[in-house]
Amino acid sequence: MSISRTFIDFFVDREHVPTTGSTLIPRLGDPVLFTTSGMHPLTPYLEGEPHPLGRRLVGIQRCLRTTDLDEVGDPTHLTVFEMLGSWSLGDYGSSETLRWGYELLTTRFGLDPQRMYVTVFGGDEQVPLDQESLRTWQELGLPIELTTDDNWWSNGPTGPCGPDSEIFVWTGDGEPEGTPTTDDRWVEVWNHVMMRYRRHDDGSLEELKQQNIDTGLGLERLTMLLEGRQSVYETSLFEPWMRIIPKLWTLDERSQRIVIDHLRSSIVIVGDGVHPSNTGRGYVLRRLIRRLLTILWQNDESRSLSDLPIELFEHTLSHFHQGETVTLIRRILIDEEIRFSNLLDRGRKVLSHERFHKSLDDTDYEYLHETHGLPRELVDSLR
Secondary structure: OOHHHHHHHHHHOOOOEEEOOOOOOOOOOOOOOOOOOOOHHHHHHHOOOOOOOOOEEEEEEEEEOOOOHHHEOEOOOOOEEEEEEEEEEOOOOHHHHHHHHHHHHHHHOOOOHHHEEEEEEOOOOOOOOOHHHHHHHHHHOOOEEEEOHHHEEEOOOOEEEEEEEEEEEEOOOOOOOOOOOOOOOEEEEEEEEEEEEEEOOOOOEEEEEEEEEEEEEEHHHHHHHHOOOOOHHHOHHHOOHHHHHHHHOOOOHHHHHHHHHHHHHHHHHHHOOOOOOOOHHHHHHHHHHHHHHHHHHOOOOOOOHHHOOHHHHHHHHHHOOOOOOHHHHHHHHHHHHHHHHHHHHHHHHHHOOHHHOOOOOHHHHHHHHHHHOOOHHHHHHHO
């Protein structure tokens, strides 16, 4: 049985109703460009609106985060990923969700509790220590680290928020050592948010009219742990990417991961109906495509997205259950490559001006970006 199916069935057995994950595009009127978490589409219901399926939900949501863009290329961060989630809309509390989380990870997925560590909100001047979560983990016998900033979850500067408890798994060799905040071999796998508050513009908090639970478990990270891999890219989820790209283009490990992530993410974004542009969602897509092309062309300008086999498009669209045609998505990516190539040609002409024969300062970079659309990393690669 697949990891996703095991997760869904576990919560269905506990009276949760499966929800259909939405696209990367948030609901109309939402100021956020893309869906960034599993709870994002459920915001009205977390704030008290009755959900038509009831108070216990479980589902899978594809998400996009650009806040982690600098981390993409390491073993665990991705731009587009899938989030397994479970929710209590004013039903059960933190003790139940944490005990279920522990049970699912250890008895269903077979993770060794001796290689697990948890963190709990330690309290601040507005919200006290999360006693219930602390007591639950103590009863389950897991080592606990108290933090403040690292164990407070919010989807933005305002809106629903609350203390959280995160479950980490040791990925290093030998006996576990250190704590989640002191050793990055502890990898966060599952976050349980006790969503009890709403933050206002002035920073103040008010209690929500219902106490919610919102959990998020990254499918790719969990797969990495269960398959015993050193990175998400080595998992079965990234086959055939890791079979084809290394043969197609010779890249160092970090560059290869960025190229694979950005290509895969671009296919998913276009698959959800977004086209490259200079503003909004289209600009995020454009940045991803141009960033991966910049890496590809650093050593060989003959590399082209037209070299990508259809198999990669089909695999990605099938995995994310998207209906767009391969031909259309491939055409959009190649058209953007042509635009970027023309921009580079123009950039070389601009940079040949004697004004730019010196060391460039921030003003020069800003001018080149704002006037000619040349990002800093691109300018540096052209000089």
